Amino acid sequence: MIRLTVVCQIYLFGVMSSVVGEGEVLEGFFCPFCYEDQNSVEQLLTHVEDKHSSEEKVVLQAFKGLLNKAKKKLLNEDEPDNSGVRQRTSNLFDDEAGTDYQSNNPWHWEPPSFDPSRNHTSLFKKIRSARIDSSVAETNKLLIRLDKLLRDLPNDPVKRKAHERSIVMWAEDRDVPLCPFCARSFNLARRRHHCRLCGGIMCDQCSHFITFNYAKKLVSPVHQGSSNSMAGVLMGDGGGSGASSGTGMTSILSGFPGLRRSDSQGSLNSILSVMDSITGEQHFRSCTHCTTRLNIRDSQVEQRTSKPTIAMYYEKLMEYRSELEKLIPQYIRMAESLRCGETTYALPDVEELRVRILKKGDGVISLAQRIRTLGYPEPGEEESMASSSRGPRQELLQRRIHSTSTAFLKEHILSLPKLPSPKELKELQERRRMEVEARLAAKKEAARQAEVRAAEIIRRREKDSRESPRSSHSRSSSLTPPSFASLKKTQHTDQVVVDTGWGADPSAHNVSETDDPLIQQVNIIKNTIKQARIAGRYEDIPLLEANLRELQEEYKTQQRLMNP
Amino acid sequence: MAQRGGAQRPSGGGQGKICQFKLVLLGESAVGKSSLVLRFVKGQFHEYQESTIGAAFLTQTVCLDDTTVKFEIWDTAGQERYHSLAPMYYRGAQAAIVVYDITNQDTFGRAKTWVKELQRQASPNIVIALAGNKADLANKRMVEYEEAQTYAEENSLLFMETSAKTAMNVNDIFLAIAKKLPKSDNNARSCWMLQVITFKTGETM
Numbered sequence: 223m224i225r226l227t228v229v230c231q232i233y234l235f236g237v238m239s240s241v242v243g244e245g246e247v248l249e250g251f252f253c254p255f256c257y258e259d260q261n262s263v264e265q266l267l268t269h270v271e272d273k274h275s276s277e278e279k280v281v282l283q284a285f286k287g288l289l290n291k292a293k294k295k296l297l298n299e300d301e302p303d304n305s306g307v308r309q310r311t312s313n314l315f316d317d318e319a320g321t322d323y324q325s326n327n328p329w330h331w332e333p334p335s336f337d338p339s340r341n342h343t344s345l346f347k348k349i350r351s352a353r354i355d356s357s358v359a360e361t362n363k364l365l366i367r368l369d370k371l372l373r374d375l376p377n378d379p380v381k382r383k384a385h386e387r388s389i390v391m392w393a394e395d396r397d398v399p400l401c402p403f404c405a406r407s408f409n410l411a412r413r414r415h416h417c418r419l420c421g422g423i424m425c426d427q428c429s430h431f432i433t434f435n436y437a438k439k440l441v442s443p444v445h446q447g448s449s450n451s452m453a454g455v456l457m458g459d460g461g462g463s464g465a466s467s468g469t470g471m472t473s474i475l476s477g478f479p480g481l482r483r484s485d486s487q488g489s490l491n492s493i494l495s496v497m498d499s500i501t502g503e504q505h506f507r508s509c510t511h512c513t514t515r516l517n518i519r520d521s522q523v524e525q526r527t528s529k530p531t532i533a534m535y536y537e538k539l540m541e542y543r544s545e546l547e548k549l550i551p552q553y554i555r556m557a558e559s560l561r562c563g564e565t566t567y568a569l570p571d572v573e574e575l576r577v578r579i580l581k582k583g584d585g586v587i588s589l590a591q592r593i594r595t596l597g598y599p600e601p602g603e604e605e606s607m608a609s610s611s612r613g614p615r616q617e618l619l620q621r622r623i624h625s626t627s628t629a630f631l632k633e634h635i636l637s638l639p640k641l642p643s644p645k646e647l648k649e650l651q652e653r654r655r656m657e658v659e660a661r662l663a664a665k666k667e668a669a670r671q672a673e674v675r676a677a678e679i680i681r682r683r684e685k686d687s688r689e690s691p692r693s694s695h696s697r698s699s700s701l702t703p704p705s706f707a708s709l710k711k712t713q714h715t716d717q718v719v720v721d722t723g724w725g726a727d728p729s730a731h732n733v734s735e736t737d738d739p740l741i742q743q744v745n746i747i748k749n750t751i752k753q754a755r756i757a758g759r760y761e762d763i764p765l766l767e768a769n770l771r772e773l774q775e776e777y778k779t780q781q782r783l784m785n786p
Numbered sequence: 787m788a789q790r791g792g793a794q795r796p797s798g799g800g801q802g803k804i805c806q807f808k809l810v811l812l813g814e815s816a817v818g819k820s821s822l823v824l825r826f827v828k829g830q831f832h833e834y835q836e837s838t839i840g841a842a843f844l845t846q847t848v849c850l851d852d853t854t855v856k857f858e859i860w861d862t863a864g865q866e867r868y869h870s871l872a873p874m875y876y877r878g879a880q881a882a883i884v885v886y887d888i889t890n891q892d893t894f895g896r897a898k899t900w901v902k903e904l905q906r907q908a909s910p911n912i913v914i915a916l917a918g919n920k921a922d923l924a925n926k927r928m929v930e931y932e933e934a935q936t937y938a939e940e941n942s943l944l945f946m947e948t949s950a951k952t953a954m955n956v957n958d959i960f961l962a963i964a965k966k967l968p969k970s971d972n973n974a975r976s977c978w979m980l981q982v983i984t985f986k987t988g989e990t991m
Contacts, residue, residue, distance in 0.1 A: 723827030725844030725859075733839055739868050743840035750843050762845055765858060769843075772874060 361519050364419050364512055369441040392421040403428035403510055417509035430513035431505035440516060532596055539589040542582050549579050550634055552758060557639040563654030569647055571760050583635040590627035593620050724759055726750040740777045805969050806856045810876045813885035814896040815864030818919040821950035823861045826960055831951055838863040841875055848964050855964040876904060881913040881963045888918045889926040901941055913966045915944035915959055922949040
């Protein structure tokens, strides 16, 4: 196996152009050890086999060294400046330092004057940050101008123009004979228009329009990136601009997250360009450069503030899951209670909870499915962007989310206990009632027997006491019943208030003050029941319902008393 | 309802037993009944608590050793027009907290009438606690601690001065009530009988 690869390398080596001397390039099946040309692969193989078999180990090194030589040559030509940061990748050649390269000794290479690779990151970073800085500064300049334009913008077209010109110097008409974007000359039909942001000139067709809403969105403080050094300035300005257009400004600012710029810039332009650019109040004219810059900024901020779809799905999924984790134990408790034939919970309530759980489970499934297929181009839908952004790690993540969710559901939803049917429930309750009755009867029987025994004891004692003058009967009757609580009052150690408190929100009761107190209370209780159901406090509902019945009963009695 | 308050919940899973008690709050309006409950149930305090209409229902659970005590709390309105509702709520109650405001002598007088009403008309073994609320306003005190304590002792009431604002004694008064309530299943009578018997048999031996 090793030999095979070596052979392959030799073969490769052979066909490749090999750099031998300075400026001398040879081609053919050269032996990497002695530089003899062997005319074919077979010959080269047998040659190496025969003459250099003991030197195989160094073949790799030799080959590498040769490649590096070639690299050095290339680098030398491309980058005359070789003082940059270099990174050593191998020290293989250091041992051979000092031997003569020109001699036909192939494993003795000249010490590499260069390292095989160099690090360009710092250079790249330098250039990149310079570009980013200039772009950010440029964008900020536009934003500040836009904000100034928006502030105190007069409605009158002439004044507005003056206002606009006071903020941005407009280019002189005579300096621009041709539209810089379409290179057509200006005339009566194709008039000069100024970009309100940079003052440049273009024709109407090459103009873009920044609507007020879009502009306000761009300069609004919410829109500011946190790293932006201009944030403070713009924030102050954003607040001040509220006075400008009067109507709807504040509402637009506050309702900003809902705002989405329409993507159909083209159609927007076509509509707006119909309007007179001077009297039209809805936009600023802008050139392609400025518009592009602003659009880029907008999408950057959008990207920074908006979460990726998968994160949103996942958050929703986890929300469902935690709700399920809360609801399921409650449901199990309720179902068990029903199975025991208790009347603590009403069957419809439990059924409702079950439906709620199943719905949440469905939600989890569909979300997990959506996460799983996120990024797959769906038929009929173009999602080339998404599919290209989906790397193997993300795919793995998506698959894992899906499988954990399914496992969770399998474990919890499929094992949900079944509810008894109303008929079964009746039977269960009947059985329980009988059991309870039986127990009560047994207890009563025991109590009766105890009483009999007590009576007997008392009789016996009385018989005994007949001899002694002191009556124990009087003593026993004078016994005050020992307070059970005080007897039980042992040393309690730690008591913790469990934070499970619940109360209905009284503000939601909306009862009118004029009502009869009883009617008010009926409404309050009804509302409390509703809220208890929402809060999942099912165990309190029967109690509240009992109170409601009591109140209604009371109300009826009252009515009867008032109108006999 | 098969099981009223005080009964042990059979389905109370796992550790210890769960007792459920009905507790009612009574007292003149604006003494801080709702604030007291809000502090106990939700740990909150509102400087401007709205006046209660009718009666509000709240629940809270406390742990006493191995017993879990669940309070179903009926916070009644203090205004006179709602007085007619009160009997419905103290009728089946195992515990009551009568609240007065330590900065207002009249509310203490009203508290005494509530206690009297409870003693006459509520269940005979109801646990009554007297709470002198707004203890944080001690500099405006109109009802002396000793006066209230003496009254409480005479009527065998639990007594504490509380402050919903600073949370002083709020949990304590509820815990004290929870301790005093009988935590056996069924009512205490059969157990009491048993005690009498053992007492007597003990005597014979």
